[in-house]
Amino acid sequence: MRECGMLLPIASLPSKYGIGCFSKEAYEFVDQLKEGGQSFWQILPLGPTGFGDSPYKAFSAFAGNPYFIDLEQLVGEGLLTEDECEEADFGDDDRYIAYDKIYKARFKVLKKAYERWKKDHHQFLKSKLDPETIEYCFYMAVKDHFKSASWNKWDKDIRLRKPAAVEKYKKMLADEIGFYEFQQIEFNEQWSRLKAYANENGIRIIGDIPIYVAFDGADSWAHPELFQFDEECLPKAVAGCPPDAFSATGQLWGNPLYDWGYHKKDHYSWWIKRMEYSLKLYDVVRVDHFRGFDEYYSIPAGSENAIHGTWEKGPGIEIFQKMQEKFGKLDIIAEDLGFLTPSVLKLVKDTGFP
Numbered sequence: 212m213r214e215c216g217m218l219l220p221i222a223s224l225p226s227k228y229g230i231g232c233f234s235k236e237a238y239e240f241v242d243q244l245k246e247g248g249q250s251f252w253q254i255l256p257l258g259p260t261g262f263g264d265s266p267y268k269a270f271s272a273f274a275g276n277p278y279f280i281d282l283e284q285l286v287g288e289g290l291l292t293e294d295e296c297e298e299a300d301f302g303d304d305d306r307y308i309a310y311d312k313i314y315k316a317r318f319k320v321l322k323k324a325y326e327r328w329k330k331d332h333h334q335f336l337k338s339k340l341d342p343e344t345i346e347y348c349f350y351m352a353v354k355d356h357f358k359s360a361s362w363n364k365w366d367k368d369i370r371l372r373k374p375a376a377v378e379k380y381k382k383m384l385a386d387e388i389g390f391y392e393f394q395q396i397e398f399n400e401q402w403s404r405l406k407a408y409a410n411e412n413g414i415r416i417i418g419d420i421p422i423y424v425a426f427d428g429a430d431s432w433a434h435p436e437l438f439q440f441d442e443e444c445l446p447k448a449v450a451g452c453p454p455d456a457f458s459a460t461g462q463l464w465g466n467p468l469y470d471w472g473y474h475k476k477d478h479y480s481w482w483i484k485r486m487e488y489s490l491k492l493y494d495v496v497r498v499d500h501f502r503g504f505d506e507y508y509s510i511p512a513g514s515e516n517a518i519h520g521t522w523e524k525g526p527g528i529e530i531f532q533k534m535q536e537k538f539g540k541l542d543i544i545a546e547d548l549g550f551l552t553p554s555v556l557k558l559v560k561d562t563g564f565p
Contacts, residue, residue, distance in 0.1 A: 216251025216417070217244065220266070221279050222308060229301025229316075230308050233401040234281040238408055245412045252409060253417035256499075257402070257492060259347075261425055264310045267499065268425040268466070270351065273343035273488050275398035278317060284401060290324035325393045339396055341488060343429075348391035350429035352384040361427040363445060371444060372433070402492065410494070417544065418493025420485065422500040423450050423466035431467050437474065437481055438467040439509075448509045451517040461510075461517025468509055471526045479526070479533045486534050486541075494542065498564075501545035504530060505555045531562050 224231030224240060231237070244252055258269025259276045269276075285291045299316040302309025340348075350362070357365050368376035381388065406416055424430040426446065430437070435444045450466040474482065489496050498504075503525055510520035535541060545564045 214250040216249045216253060216414075218253040220255040221257070221276075222255075225305070226281075228282050228296060228299070229313050230278050232279045232281045233405045234283055237405055241405075241409045241412055241414055244409075244414050250413065250415060251417050251495070252414050253497070254419065256419045256421055258421075259351075261427055264308075266419075267421040267423075269421070269428065270354075270425065271343070271347035271429040272420075272424050272485050273341055274347040274395055274429075275402060277321060277394040277398060278313060279402070280321065280394065280397050281401055282320065285324045285397070290327050291320065295320060295323055321394060322390060324397075325390045328393055329389060339399065340392060341484075343433075343484065343488070344395050345392065346433045347429040348388050348395065349381065349384075350432055351391045352387035353380055355387060356380070356384060362432040363426075370432075406492075406494075415494035416492075417495045417497055418489055419497045419499060420489055422498070422503045423464070423468075426465065426467050434481065437469060439470050440467070446512045449512055449514075450503075450508065451510045451520060452508050453517060453520055461508075461520065463510060463514065463517045468507065471524075475526065475529070479530050482530060483534060483537050486538065490538065495544060496542065497544045497546060499546050500548060501559070501564075502548065502551060502555045505558045506552070528558060528561050531564075 219240065220231070221233070221237070222231045224234070224236050226232050226234045226236055241252065256266040256269060257275050257279065258266065258271060259274050260266055260278075261268050261270050266276075282291060282296045286293055286296065299320050300312050301316055302312045353365065353369060354360070354362070362370055364370075366376075369380055409416060426449075431440075439447045441447055446467050448468050449464065450468055451463045452461055454461040486496070505525050505527060506522045507525050508517070508520045509523045510517050514520075531541070531543075541564075543562070543564045545559050545562070
């Protein structure tokens with residue numbers, strides 16, 4: 212059976228406050244898809260974007276972007292007033308997202324909502340959040356404490372997650388952690404309602420897993436053992452792609468590379484948790500840069516460009532076999548990107564993924 216749909220990032224929806232979100236316009240788009248006989252809505256990754264605002268470099272693989280929280284729903288819940296939303300400067304050009312203005316204004320508005328919300332939620336509803344999402348909330352609170360610096364610039368005790376330091380910062384930053392937990396609870400509730408509406412109307416959501424995580428993020432800080440880091444938790448090599456017709460010096464992405472030997476010994480448990488989180492968010496999962504599971508390009512840390520990288524073996528079919536043992540048949544789409552070698556084509560064929 213052939214089916215069709217559309218790709219539209221959440222951020223690209225029209226909306227009242229500077230960026231597309233889970234607002235009434237998102238529901239109207241679902242209605243339009245249904246009316247047009249479509250079956251799928253494909254979106255870009257939903258993670259909280261870092262510097263540069265790329266959805267492929269999020270602060271966590273287990274958290275949602277607070278920019279997508281619909282402020283009008285918070286008004287409806289009595290957590291904000293329309294005046295408070297109108298007074299904030301989210302940018303006034305409907306053709307572009309003014310990320311700098313949104314960054315400065317959105318969290319101030321959400322903080323007002325949180326101050327009202329927490330009066331009725333003395334015990335934060337952590338049971339509603341995955342442990343990895345709570346790690347992200349802690350990470351962001353500490354990051355704010357260090358004036359937005361990446362974790363490799365933090366004081367050594369918390370940078371290396373010494374137990375005493377972790378306890379100290381959890382107590383010291385309890386309210387700020389609560390603020391980020393509030394954002395994630397609202398994100399989850401609003402997204403769940405929108406996804407349910409789409410599914411009820413015959414529209415399935417195609418989501419997206421970026422193969423790599425950001426260095427400046429909760430995943431690499433909380434779980435350095437998953438990556439090719441040295442004893443100071445700094446990368447030994449980073450991700451990118453080699454020189455080609457588009458770039459004489461290749462592309463230096465800078466993401467940390469996985470220690471696939473560790474993942475294999477651990478039965479790919481982190482990846483299984485990541486897929487489990489994604490399957491809660493989406494109906495179908497597009498796996499970004501699929502060829503990296505066959506072979507990945509490794510560039511020595513500190514390089515100025517990607518010229519001197521080497522191809523290294525990835526985990527191959529085994530990682531997907533472990534996922535299928537856990538979840539059964541997976542609704543995955545493999546991204547077809549770049550020069551595909553016979554071994555990549557064999558991996559796609561062996562998985563059975565389109």
